[in-house]
Amino acid sequence: MSTVLHTPRFTLQPFRRRDVGPVHDAVLTSLPELAAFLPWANENYSRSVTQQFIRDSVSAWHESRAFDFAIRRDAEPDFHLGNVSIWYVSRANAIGEVGYWVRTETARRGICTEAVARILRFGFEELALHRIVVRIAVGNRGSERVAEKLGFRLEGTLRDEVRVGAEWMDHTIWGLLDREWRTEQVRYRTMAWI
Numbered sequence: 007m008s009t010v011l012h013t014p015r016f017t018l019q020p021f022r023r024r025d026v027g028p029v030h031d032a033v034l035t036s037l038p039e040l041a042a043f044l045p046w047a048n049e050n051y052s053r054s055v056t057q058q059f060i061r062d063s064v065s066a067w068h069e070s071r072a073f074d075f076a077i078r079r080d081a082e083p084d085f086h087l088g089n090v091s092i093w094y095v096s097r098a099n100a101i102g103e104v105g106y107w108v109r110t111e112t113a114r115r116g117i118c119t120e121a122v123a124r125i126l127r128f129g130f131e132e133l134a135l136h137r138i139v140v141r142i143a144v145g146n147r148g149s150e151r152v153a154e155k156l157g158f159r160l161e162g163t164l165r166d167e168v169r170v171g172a173e174w175m176d177h178t179i180w181g182l183l184d185r186e187w188r189t190e191q192v193r194y195r196t197m198a199w200i
């Protein structure tokens with residue numbers, strides 16, 4: 007299985023202990039935007055939370071449970087651009103889920119679309135998944151656009167799916183099947199996302 011993935015502009019690599027500083031920095035500078043939709047991004051976010059995330063991420067890789075990648079540019083290898091992850095929802099049914107966030111100051115430059123396109127390829131080709139989903143908080147237009155651009159289909163609404171701060175948020179669920187991926191990947195290549 008590949009552990010380091012490349013896109014036309016970025017490298018996606020598993021987290022290492024020395025990533026604590028760069029990840030902590032990236033989260034702190036993006037906290038208001040992340041906190042709107044991600045439960046772990048709150049006022050208690052600290053260096054030790056980052057250390058724990060990286061420890062869990064390394065274990066998850068070893069156990070082939072979940073695959074988190076740091077998004078980086080070769081020219082600035084210690085400048086953390088964001089995370090993109092894929093994990094098993096059901097091994098029996100070959101279903102995976104993706105999650106992502108991008109550093110606020112580098113948002114809206116196509117980073118997320120390119121990173122997710124590559125991790126979808128990893129999910130379908132290397133994990134042999136049949137279906138990949140993403141759950142998006144209602145109102146998160148940026149994330150919906152990423153899913154739409156990549157060809158995910160909107161499948162439904164999950165009520166009170168995630169608690170962010172004191173509020174329960176509805177999420178929409180989007181899916182992409184392996185047979186759809188086979189067609190979509192041609193477009194991804196034309197768009198220079200993979």
Ligand SMILES: CC(C)(COP(=O)(O)OP(=O)(O)OC[C@H]1O[C@@H](n2cnc3c(N)ncnc32)[C@H](O)[C@@H]1OP(=O)(O)O)[C@@H](O)C(=O)NCCC(=O)NCCS
Nearest residue numbers: 039043106107108113114115116117118119147148149151
């Ligand atoms: C949502 C997020 C991941 C998008 O990352 P990004 O790198 O900016 O995304 P891209 O640059 O690939 O943009 C993809 C599309 O979304 C659009 N977009 C991005 N952010 C947007 C926003 N806040 N509002 C409306 N559209 C937005 C882009 O314009 C682009 O569409 P276009 O090609 O039609 O112009 C990023 O803003 C983020 O991390 N947000 C906070 C955390 C989060 O919501 N994570 C996802 C949880 S499901």
